[in-house]
Amino acid sequence: MAVKKSTKLDKKLDSFVAEKVQTIKLEDIISERFGRYSKYIIQERALPDARDGLKPVQRRILYAMQQMGIFSNKSYKKSARIAGEVMGKYHPHGDSSIYDAMVRLSQDFKMRVPLIDMHGNNGSIDGDSAAAMRYTETRLSKEAEALLADIDKRTVNFIPNFDDEELEPTVLPAKFPNLLVNGAMGISAGYATKIPPHNLKEVVKATIALIDEPDMPFSKMARIIKGPDFPTGGIVQGKEGIQSALKTGAGKVIVRAKTMTEEMAKNQDRIVVTEIPYEVNKAELVKSIDTLRVNNSIDDILEIRDETDQEGLRIAIDLRKGANAQFIINYLLKNTDLQVSYNYNMVAIMNHRPVLVGVIPLLKTYIEHQKEVITNRSNFELEKALKRQHIVEGLIKMVSVVDEVIKIIRSSKNKADSKENLCKRFDFTELQAEAIVTLQLYRLSSTDILALEEENRKLDEKIKELNEILTNEKVLLEVIKGELMYYHDTLGTPRLSQIEEEIENIKIDETQLITDEKVVVGITKDGYVKRSSLRSYNASNLPGLKEHDAILYEEEVQTLDTLLLFTNLGNYIFLPVHKIDDQKWGDLGTYVNNIVTISKDEKIIKVYCISNFKVNLNLLLATKQGMMKQVKLEDLEISRYSKPVRVMKLSKDDEVVSVDMNQKNNIVVLSQNGYALRFKTEELPLYGLTASGVKGIALSENDSASVAFYAKDSDEFYFLTNRGHIIKDNVYELPVYSRYRKGIMILERQKTNPHLVMSASRLSKTQTKDNVAIRILSDKTGLLMPLSEVKYTPNKFGKKIIDEKGYYIEVKNSINEELEEPIIVTKKEPIVIKKQEEKAPIVEEVLVKKEKKIRLSRLDLFDDDDL
Template identity: 70%
Template sequence: MSKLNNKLDKFLDEKVEKVLLEDIMSSRFARYSKYIIQDRALPDARDGLKPVQRRILYAMGQMGLNYNKSYKKSARIAGEVMGKYHPHGDSSIYEAMVRLSQDFKMRIPLVDMHGNNGSIDGDSAAAMRYTEARLSKEAEYLLKDIEKRTVSFVPNFDDEEQEPTVLPARFPNLLVNGAMGISAGYATKIPPHNLGEVIDATVALIDNPDITNDEILKYIKGPDFPTGGIVQGKAGIKQALTTGSGKIIIRSKTNIEEISKSQDRIVVTQIPYEVNKADLVRQIDTLRINNNIEDILEIRDETDQEGLRIAIDLKKGADSQLMLNYLLKTSDLQVSYNYNMVAILKHRPVLSGVLDLLKVYVEHQKEVVTNRSNFELEKATKRNHIVDGLIKMTSVVSEVIEEIRKSKNKSDSKENIQKHFGFTEIQAEAIVMLQLYRLSTTDIQALMDEKANLDNEIEALERILSNERLLLKTIKTELLEVQKQLQSPRKTELEAEIENIKIDEKDLISDEQTMIGVTKDGYIKRASLRSYTASKEVGLKENDAFIYEGELNTLDTLILFTNMGQYIYLPVFKIDEQKWRDLGVFINNIVPIQKGEMIIRVLAVSNFSQDMKILLTTKLGQMKQINLADLEVSRYNKTLRVMKLNKDDQLVSVDFNQQENIIAISKEGYVLRFDTEELPIYGLTAGGVKSMALNEKDEVAVAFYAKETDDFYFLTSRGHVIKDTVLELPKYARNRRGIILIERIKTSPHFIVSASRLSKTQVKEDVKVRLVSTKDTLLTTVSELKYVANKFGKKMIDDGYYMEIYPSNEPEEFIKPTPPKVVKKEEVTQAKVIEETIQTKQNQKLRLSRLDLFDEE
């Protein structure tokens, strides 16, 4: 057993290597990263191809699948690539081959595929057993002269074949077809460009090696996508082509057709690069279905063999330009494109501008043409030597034939003619293999002509190899030849500036009337007038009640004031439409609010430019006025401040429609009347000023604007409604306690909870009155609040929470007020709180109240 253990220990010591896990992960991941960066995901700057693409094109070239030859099954090609050069799955090879054939992905397709090779709708290609393929004419220019040792070859994965490390590439394919890829730590996104423009820029670089980026941009104006479209952003193009990174906007090409005099159709004929057409149509139709945009009648994909066409029919009277702008802003009819021009330069990933990429390409072409010229020179020199021997042989042909006849075999013949006539081994080989008919006079002249041509060719090749200027001229000539054969007109239009589309959502909303309800617990509902009329019951949470209910236009805006000194800007069209019997949407699902935050008043606004003042009052007596126009905002996804509050203070009252007086009423029944002019107008972030002096435990319940000719009603905590008249209230300066309005009793006292002014016009119209308790709502009229001989007024509801007298439909009449019984101005400034009481001879203080004349309830 010990021997076995010893052997086991020895085996473990010899075979098991102890290495830290982080060292293993580091080295293995570094090796993997190097592989996927250099040999998988990123293109080579010289030929613009990834390894799998290069292997596909090379294998097809070796199989003889030229553009003018017959097609071969794609499965056969994928098998050839996989078996000889690319040891990965056949599906990845086939997918790469399909992409090389798609004219909506490649500016110049490099594979000519016969059969279903996918579509711009995202449909996948047919299986490789069904499709056939061959090289395109353009791909042959990438492979041209590869057999002339123009590029270096390396062994394949099993060392049985040789594969090229790069293709000769007669045109700058990286810029022409672009590239996309993601590797470890690097990604590339290069858009396609127009071949004619790229070759012009390359020729300009050859003519002037010191050319600047600005001069290059005169030739390469911007990307040229196979799907066309409109590219905006000259600055982004310039930045990208200079530095390798930049942003542009790609917009669909559209036009507007007239269906009838009042109805239009938007037609899309080109869409942005790499946008899926079927998804785009579905995206726009979803906007229509979800009522995000109400003026779209129908969307149809009418693409056929004549080209792409998406038809968007609009409703009668719709603004076609507005609809188009909205679709550009909210759908993939317009997308942004971010350049990230990373390619492999000298075995390293580098972010490069166009000028650097073109310089690398020109250097590559120098190497290619040099290698080709060396190959052709060697071949021409060898042939020239043979031709020299043949010509020499013609002068001694009889003696050569005689020597061959004397010889025993071929090798003996070669040795004999070398010994007797001075031919080299290569010349001797050519002579013994010569057919006798070639000794005719005609063929001897052909040898003389071939000799002259070979001399000229050798001289030209030697000049190219010894003169860089001629080398560059050769590259330039070949580029211009490719340009002549392959160039095509630009498909993408360019616009210098990016158009900033601003859409007012109100422009997209149909103008219609709708019913709106807001409850005290914060539920909001919007329903059609039809649903409101048909509903026999109102959908409300238990013990909830409306504090606002009214007919509004979808273009109106609700301003919801909360007790936390905030307001919510809520356009009516933003409220989801429901049935009137539904519960509605809780405000927190529309705009986030704080815990304990409640809606205290609702204002419906049609026009924020009107001159309206709003009165804000807190429970601790702070008060200010603001302008309605200040409440308008463009972003409204959260609550906004309307008044700065001190600690433990809350906003309790909001009133609109400024009048000459302000009436403030405290919870314990004190009322103060003062001139509106005394209260300043502040911004939304400011706090207020002191409006009313309060007892230690008292707080302001409500404040409102009023004219001297107005009456007002106030609601008590016990559900009583009491009427009073503004003119009977003495006018004091601000920051006074005022006079007592309601008799206080020790058991179940009446506390003031709400109040509202009543004009003579409202009385005439007998307007509606909304009385809200903690559990329900009572809708009544002014006439039902008729005065009773009770100092605590008329009981209307169980307990008071809120009251509102609806405004009149007609403009209010101007009624000249009777002379008010007010203290003089001098006295006002010196008024003291003691004026609200009288002192008896026994030094007892009695509170003044005009309600002492009436009996208890």
């Protein structure tokens, strides 16, 4: 195959590529370009200059208006005209960005000292946007004129604009420290700034004090500038945060609304909000408060109205009779934007770079800027005064030879010839000759000569004064102080925000928001929870249930009560009654996992309603593997309850099988294979929530604990078997052993299809007398019946109640039963029992003939009939 020869054109292309095309890594290109872009938006867009406190767009707007002559004493001009001027000459971006900046500069709820005076709709504190720029009219405010003063006297540097056809200032002269007075907010690449407004009088006084004492300690500065002064007023809390921010540039304060109460009627108040935090949207604030009322988060608010008018801001909140106004104020401060935090981040451009600084460096930068401004102005005025004095001296000299001057001018050919002849004849300078030949004849009168001499004397004084400023820094600083005091007196206004030293820690007791009333709570074995009014409960025949579900807990409770839901995985759910959704009794309810997240295999085994956690009560917990412990009720009270809380530490494959409360002098434990152990309550230690407890009952292989409960000596108890039988027994018939014994057998063991103990419940004489209800649950159904329907039978396997596999029995408490004095159990360290110390389970034994050991139990007294 023939190789194609390179042509002359190919060589030119290769030469061009080699000369013009660069091979650079993409990451280097992006890094370099982004660096340039970042530098631009940091210095030329988002962050204010420390000297005049303005961003470039703001500076360009004010300068353009000054050039157009739209001063505070002149008529307004259309905003669209100004925006067009700014965009066409200085700011080559969209007109909307320019107009938005203009609007903000005019808003008295955003700017402590508005720099633009705008006619028309310029937005509102409710978040309403301003009218289009073609409708509004604008002019400079007096404060803006103070920032622009002397700009035409070469006081600041100018640079070419974007197309090199105009000049624009790099900074404004700024006759007061605008950065601190109006604050700033902005976000750029890697930097953000958030500087709150301050009081002009305080800032000016601080600047003057710093001029007098350049090494002023911060403590003295902090006494002058008390803190931020927001245009919307409010209360600023946190002296420590303010001082940190003023010193370092970073700090946090709390800003809260100013409120008061008015009496509407006897025992009925109204809350009135007169000032709200800075940059809080009033309409959104009113809406959020009303949402709390609509959602019944706070019942004592009848109505909320926005009554703001030309006299000032006013939000009225009408309360119900007897409502605690101060509590509701605290609740609203905590849960709405009536109180917000404000984080200082005082970043500004100093020496062409962004810096996080405190107040003293900012004011020193401003003072240095003023030195430069006054020096430049003095040089400009000195040059002008010297030029004028030179002319005046020539005019005075001319007066003595006026006739000859006139003769020379008349005999000259033209203006240039006249000037040349005058310079030759009288040694006038070019400048003096120009002034003479352009002089009007009436100025030659004797009166005008006196005026020239007076002007020359004043010029001498002025030149001396300007030279003094330029050569003596002390005089220069006095000039700066004098001008600052002038603007202090003419532009300063009283402080709007109130400063409080300490941040008030608001604690809300939410129970004060809840109306204490009686309701019915239902919890099913599958974990559905509902709360219903008594009216709905009484009107419904049956509760709403899923198939094969049943009610585990059904009680009348108060809305201020708390439910403790214990689960098989050693956790409990802390559930205030008022947090449960109010539903009809016939509704299905809310699945517990939608209230508090629980594990997939976690299920509720016991529920208690607690009205007061500060009582001396213990709870008894037992696990499948025979571990037991007591815990104090008061330890179960928590403030955060978004997830289940550990109540007992479990070993592998273990689970909690029973929970009992209101201790008696005995503890009875039943195992699944029918063994019962009774020991004294004081033998079981009291532990914390994270402990695993101690061995309560000694279990043989293939046996497990089913239930444990407190009991008195005189009590009876029912226990439920897996075959749906209920068997009754007596506590006093159980011998009292030590803890961790096997106990005695109370249920005969069958070889095929044996009865297994699943659950048990104590039965007192009072419960029997009052014929309380008894609840029985199986895998598929649930029964609630009077105790009298569960007839006692002496058969050793009791009475068959349900056909399905039973697993839960509970005898309801009697309201007439007197509580005993609780058994006080001291808290002990966890006990570790060594295997060699474990004693064999004790059973009742009798020796008979032929040296055979025969085990006896109370079961021999019963018939062998199996119901």
